[in-house]
Amino acid sequence: DLKNTAAAHKVLTMGDNMDVDTGVAAAIAEQEKTIKCHPLALIAITDHQTRVVTGGSALPPGAPVVGLLFGHQDGLTVSILDAIEMEHSFAAGETAVEFGGGTEEKQAQHKAGLTTKIELHRKVFPTHEVVGWYKVTSTTGGDGDDDDGPTEQDLRTNNGKMKALNESPLFLLMNAGTNRP
Secondary structure (H helix, E strand, O other): OHHHHHHHHHHHHHOOOOOOOHHHHHHHHHOOOEEEEOHHHHHHHHHHHHHHHHOOOOOOOOOOEEEEEEEEEEOOEEEEEEEEEOOOOOEEOOOOEEOOOOOHHHHHHHHHHHHHHHHHHHHHOOOOEEEEEEEEEEEOOOOOOOOOOOOHHHHHHHHOHHHHOOOOOEEEEEEEEEOOO
16 A cells, blocks of 8 residues: 555654665655546547437436446556446435435436446446546536536535445536537
8 A cells, every 4th residue: 555655654764764765755756646538438428418408318408418437447547438328417405415306216216227327338348337427517608607617516426426336436527618509
C-alpha cells in the first residue's frame, strides 16, 4: 500500500536517523490518476443527448440525459470504454436522492432494470465494470450560472447511489451547448 509506505517513510525519517530510500517518497508524490476516454463512450453519450433533444427517445425532450460509464482500472489509469443510458428522475428524500422515480415500486423497477443492463453489458464485455456515470447539460441562458459545474444533487448522487456500483465513481459532466428546438 503506497499510503502506508509513505507513512512508514515519514516515521522512519523522523525516528532514529535511519537511512531510508527517499526515491520511494518521490515516486509516490509524482503519481497521479490518469483518465482515458474512448471515442465510443463519447459517441454513445452524444447519441443519447441527440435522441432526447430531437424526440427520438422514449424520454421526453428536456429529460435529464444520464447514464453509466463502463471500462476498467489498471493501477492509477482508468479507461472509459463505453456508456449506456439510464432512466433518471430524482425523488428527493430526507437524506438521499434516489434514481428512477418517486415511489418505492418505481425505485425497485429502476434498480432491477439497471441491474439487468449492467449484467447484459458484462456478458458481452466481461472485463468491463461500472467506473462511473455521466450527465449532459445544456446552456440555457446567458447568465453563465446554469452549467458551471456539478450541482449539489450531482454530488449527492455520486456519493450516494453510485457508490453501490463503484467505491470511487467518476462523474463526467458534459455541456452540450445551447439546445435549439
